Amino acid sequence: TKNVTILADGSAVVDYFYERKSFNLKLSEGGGIASTEGEGVYEFEESVTINATLLANYHWGQWLNQNDNSFFSDQQNFTFNMPAKELYLLAIAEINSITISFDDQGGSGTVVSMVYDYGSKLDNLVANNLPTKLGYNFAGYYTAKNGEGEQIYTSTGTTEKYCTFTQDTTLYAHWTGQTYNVEYDKNLPEGFAGGEYTPISNVVVYGSAY
Numbered sequence: 001t002k003n004v005t006i007l008a009d010g011s012a013v014v015d016y017f018y019e020r021k022s023f024n025l026k027l028s029e030g031g032g033i034a035s036t037e038g039e040g041v042y043e044f045e046e047s048v049t050i051n052a053t054l055l056a057n058y059h060w061g062q063w064l065n066q067n068d069n070s071f072f073s074d075q076q077n078f079t080f081n082m083p084a085k086e087l088y089l090l091a092i093a094e095i096n097s098i099t100i101s102f103d104d105q106g107g108s109g110t111v112v113s114m115v116y117d118y119g120s121k122l123d124n125l126v127a128n129n130l131p132t133k134l135g136y137n138f139a140g141y142y143t144a145k146n147g148e149g150e151q152i153y154t155s156t157g158t159t160e161k162y163c164t165f166t167q168d169t170t171l172y173a174h175w176t177g178q179t180y181n182v183e184y185d186k187n188l189p190e191g192f193a194g195g196e197y198t199p200i201s202n203v204v205v206y207g208s209a210y
Helices: none
Strands: 002-006 012-016 022-029 033-037 040-043 047-054 058-065 070-073 078-081 087-095 097-103 114-117 136-142 151-153 169-177 179-184 200-205
Touching: 022 033, 022 047, 033 087, 047 058, 047 087, 151 169
Parallel strands: 022 087, 097 169
Antiparallel strands: 002 012, 022 040, 033 047, 047 078, 058 070, 058 087, 097 114, 136 151, 136 169, 179 200
């Protein structure tokens, strides 16, 4: 619209008035996003703040401009001025990655640290990489030392577990002592006729007193 004012000297002043147009802002939730805030109708150049809430075990990724599938912002809580067009934004999160390390607790092996996405199936370990320890049998990897906590890998390196750890984790080898049969012999001379003699034997665990 315009407004014309005639001055005393006969000249005219023309004032033009423009109404700002309004545009839709649409927000969508991608994987790992619980909800978004800020969707609505905004005037051109009006200040807009958008935000996204993450699901557990995800971290923030980006806002994607779905108008042309281009990057829009890497800030989860982001303020900008509304452009002169409708805007469609997609909130994107990324699942957390977890590093699993292995402590052989005095054994010797070649199992290396592995990285998994949260919720993914754990791989079986290569049998030749499992640790060994003189006098002991490997009994698997556990979430705590001395066979405490949850067993994640069996003695053969197999597992049916999924990565449900919420932070980088160390698994601990558990060892059980090998058993040996110890027989005590009086070392009597050959042909001893002093009566019947039965050797004494005992089963002992490696490293224990007997």
